[in-house]
Amino acid sequence: MLKQAVKTAKVRTPVKERAFIVKGGNPLRGEVILNGAKNAATKQLVAALLADEPVVLHNVPKIGDVTATIEMLEGLGVGIKVDGHTVTIDPRTLNTSQVSAALSRKNRIPILLMGPLIHRFGEASIPSLGGCQIGPRPIDIHLEGLKQMGAEISEGDGYYKAKSKKLKAALIELRFPSVGATENLMLAAVKAKGTTVITNAAVEPEILDTAKLLQSMGAIINLETNRTWVIEGVDRLGGAEHSVIPDRIEAASFGIAAALTKGEIFVRHAKQDDLLTFLNAIRRVGVPFKVEEDGILFGHADEYRPVTLETDTHPGFMTDWQQPFVMLLTQAKGVSIVHETIFEDRFGYTESLVKMGANIQLHSDCLGSKECRFKHKNFLHSCIISGSTPLKSAEICIPDLRAGFSYLLAALMAKGESRVTGVELIERGYEDIIGKLKKLGAEIDAE
Ligand code: EPZ
Secondary structure (H helix, E strand, O other): OOOHHHHHEEEEEEEEOOOEEEEOOOOEEEEOOOOOHHHHHHHHHHHHHEOOOOEEOOOOOHHHHHHHHHHHHHHHHEEEEEOOOOOEEEHOOOOEEOOOOOOOHHHHOHHHHHHHHHHHHEEEEEEEOOOOOOOOOOOOHHHHHHHOOEEEEEEEOOEEEOOOOOOOOOOOEEOOHHOOOHHHHHHHHHEOOEEEEEEEOOOOOHHHHHHHHHHHOOOOEEOOOEEEEEEOOOOOOOEEEOOOOOOHHHHHHHHHHHHHHEEEEEOOOOOOOHHHHHHHHHHHHHOEEEEEOOOOEEEEOOOOOOOEEOOOOOOEOOOOHHHHHHHHHEEEEEEEEEOOOOOOOOOOOOHHHHHHOOOEEEOOOOOOOOOOOOOOOOOOEEEEEEEEEOEOOOEEEOOOHHHHHHHHHHHOOOOOOOOOOOOOHHOOOOHHHHHHHHHEEEEEEEE
C-alpha cells in the first residue's frame, strides 16, 4: 500500500497554470464574427428537456459553460449530438432526477433544471451552485416562486431537493427582476396546470430568445407591458429547431477593444436592438460607430469624454458591459462615475487595473442618480475613475469571466508584455478568444 502511494507521488507532476501572454500596443483592425449568446444557449439546452422529442439548437457557442452544461445533461442520460455550432438534444433518454455534484458545480445553470425534472419525475435533486464570485448570489427568489407553484423544497447537505406531483400556475411577483429566477419560473410554468403570471420579471433579450424557443416547442407564452410574463401551461411540448441570438456582451467587448486600441472592428451579427443602451453610452464617451446591414462598425477617437453611468436590468446598461466600459473610462479625460446596481461585489477586479496605472477609487455610497438595494450596506459598488492614465504591463490573475475580458483589454493597451492567468474563466464565455484577437492583429499567445 505504502509502496503504491510513493509510486503515485513520484508520477504526479504539478499542473502548470495556463496563461495568456499579451504584447500591448497594436491597434485591432478587421472583422470579428459574434458567436451565439452564452446566457441564452445554456438555458436553451436545459429548456430542451421539457420536450418529448429532439430539439435542435443552432449557433451554440463553443465555450466552457456550454461544455459544462452538456456534460451535466449527459450525466442525466440526455442524448446530445454536437456538430459544429449545432447541438441536438434528445430528452427522451433522460433517466434520473438527481443532478451529479461532480458535473454541475461550475456555473448557475443546474438550478434551472428544477422545473424540467419535476415535470418529468415529480422530483429534483440539485447541488449548490458555482459561477462567478461577484456577490453572494442567493436563489431565494427562484425557490419562493417554485414554492408558490406547489413545489416542496428542502435544503441540506449541499443539495436542494424539490418535489411536486404536478406544478400549478401562480401569480408571482418577483422582489427583484432576477434573470435566473424569471427563467426558472418560465421553465416551470410552460407545463404547469393553469396560467402563471410573473410580474416585476426580467425581460433581457436572452430570456425573450428562450421564450421564442419554448413557443416553437409548443408553449403559450407572452411578454406583456410592465415586465409581465403570462404563460398558459400546456400538457406537452414537442421538438423544435432554433438559432441562438448573437452575444451582445461579446459585441460590446469587441466594440470597446476597437476604441481602446485605436483600431476599427466590424462586429458581424451585432444587433442594434440589443445594444441600444450600450451604443448611447459609448456615443457620450465619444466612440464612433456605424450601424450596417449585418453588424456594427466600431472605430476610435483621439480623446474620450468622462461620463456617469448606472448599471441596471434590461433595458438599462448591462452589468456585464460594466467591466470593459470601466476600462474605456480609464482613457477618458476627466472624472467618470459608475454605479453598479445589480451585483454588490463587482468591482474587485479594478485592483489589478490600478496596479497597471489606472486611477480608480471604490465607494460604498450610491454615487448615481438613484439609490439602489445596496445603500448603507457597505458594499463597494460605486467607482470613480479619473483619466486618462497610461497603463503599464503586469502579471494579472483574472477573478471572473467579464473582468477577464477587461484584463485582456488592459494588456492589449499597455506598453510591454503582460501575463494573464485564470484564463479558463474567459474561456467559459468567449469562443476562440486567442484566434479572434490574433486575427484582428493582437500579439497574444497561450503559454
Ligand atoms: C445572469 O445571472 C447572468 N448569468 C449574469 O451573467 C448576468 O450578469 C446577470 O444575469 C444579470 O444580468 C447567466 O445568465 C448564466 P440575477 P443571474 O438572478 O441569473 C439577486 C456572465 O458573466 N438575486 O438577475 O444569476 C442577485 O444576487 C454572468 O455572463 C437575489 O437576491 O442574475 C443579484 O444581485 C455573470 N435572489 C441580482 O439579483 C435570487 O433568487 C441579479 O441576479 C436571484 C437573484
